[in-house]
Amino acid sequence: MYKRPWWRGQFRQRGFRVTVPRETIIKVLSDRKKHMSVEEIFHEVIKTNPGVGLTTVYRTLELLRNMGFVSKLDFGDGFSRYELTIGDGSTHHHHLVCTGCGKVLDYSDFAEQETALIQEIERALNKKYNFVINTHQIHFFGLCKDCRGEQNEIGIV
């Protein structure tokens, strides 16, 4: 049985066309690892659809972001990174970034405690600063085991 992609209805409903490049890009985002850069997504896309242009990848990612299907992340390495926030088994989570090699880990341990504190903070910030909060990001920066090893070998600090 054919499982209709979860996003088609959303596209048509909002007046956007369902095109081959868009299908391919969403497929790559669904199949491949998270936190892909635009270039990485592009290279995956052209493996199956060589005709798709880099510009279209940029445009589609921005569209998906506006639709709330994707979130754009910046871990300070000069590349914008994207991950699906909807569809398959995506759940809200936070990030652990190695400043040595750029590796990014998702973690969702502490989900309950974090959520509780975040909701409390959002309520209070809303009241105190008159801000309506839509989203948040929590990033931890550090060094993974490998990068600590390398540093010790080379002797940088």
Added chain:
Amino acid sequence: MYKRPWWRGQFRQRGFRVTVPRETIIKVLSDRKKHMSVEEIFHEVIKTNPGVGLTTVYRTLELLRNMGFVSKLDFGDGFSRYELTIGDGSTHHHHLVCTGCGKVLDYSDFAEQETALIQEIERALNKKYNFVINTHQIHFFGLCKDCRGEQNEIGIV
């Protein structure tokens, strides 16, 4: 009485020269508002020292970052922003960003609760993922009162 700048010793100690451009840049960071972009810092700097080049501002900010005196922030508007993390009355805090106008607010309410949870998370992530965590960022994104008003008037969503 002349108060010796807190950072001079640190510079000399690490073999870095104390220069006029560096003095000026640090003064701007101390005096002016936080979260300044490089261009903003540059424009302040050349008000008193017209000779200083943009390149030197970039280089000095990177140096200050390596020395741990400044933190680089990215709120997704395409500009790197910097704020002193040491000196004057700087204390660790988190951020509230308006996605409408780019305004950034520091908040340090919840310092105790956040710190407690963060330390707990750091310990657990260290153990589970073998990561040594050096720093973290918490960003809340939303709309300030003014930007909610504008949106309603214009009718976007």
Added chain:
DNA sequence: TATGTTAATGAAAACAGTTTTCATTATGAG
């Protein structure tokens, strides 16, 4: 205080990620 070494600087060019332009293509309503 004068001198020499070389870290630091400024201007220009290069770089790289992203956005814009515009002629062409193809989606999907009728």
Added chain:
DNA sequence: CTCATAATGAAAACTGTTTTCATTAACATA
């Protein structure tokens, strides 16, 4: 099937940042 036009791809433009390199000035030394 036909048509209006949203979407596309290639090239050019854009822009924040980095690199290059000749010149300047900080500061250790005498």
